[in-house]
Amino acid sequence: MLDIPGLPLPEPVTRYVEFADRTLGRLIVSGSVEPALPDGAKFVTAEIYEERRAAMRALHxxxxxxxxxxxxxxxxxxxxxxxxxxxxxxxxxxxxxxxxxxxxxxxxxxxx
Structure with missing residues (x-):
């Protein structure tokens, strides 16, 4: 997105992703365009992300x-x-x- 003086920028939003191999990721996006995800990846809620991350950490x-x-x-x-x-x-x-x-x-x- 262009940074034009005087033009308000949308607030960045954190989106949480679970990939097909069950790994997790966080994306910080701004604007109304949803990021494209690879095949098998899906958006998850922050709660699900934190639960799965905690489970991964415990297993590790x-x-x-x-x-x-x-x-x-x-x-x-x-x-x-x-x-x-x-x-x-x-x-x-x-x-x-x-x-x-x-x-x-x-x-x-x-x-x-």
């Missing part, structure tokens, strides 16, 4: 927590295997990472 956080837990378990097993093989605990901790900084900082990575 859950998956990240699973991955971090699996990593902690691998580090623990490596530590135990190294100690069983006769490696000192200090060296085993250093080699495996078990009980090190990652065990202390995982919580801040998930926001929990």
């Amino acid at each position: 956080d859950s998956r990240v927590a699973e991955l971090l837990d699996a990593e902690r378990q691998v580090r623990r097993q490596q530590f135990e295997d190294l100690v069983a093989a006769g490696v000192s605990e200090t060296t085993a901790r250093g080699l495996s990472g078990h009980g090190g900084p990652l065990d202390d900082t995982d919580a801040h990575m998930t926001g929990r």
Whole structure:
């Protein structure tokens, strides 16, 4: 839209979109022309957008927590295997990472 001095511009409006692959998007539009959406995409309300976004975030956080837990378990097993093989605990901790900084900082990575 042209910015002509003295001509009032319409207020921008936020439109929420769900695409065919279930991803979400926000569009800021001004004027009366509806933006063209790709095949399979549809406009949704702000409430539906926020609900689906929250569900996606919860699923993401859950998956990240699973991955971090699996990593902690691998580090623990490596530590135990190294100690069983006769490696000192200090060296085993250093080699495996078990009980090190990652065990202390995982919580801040998930926001929990």
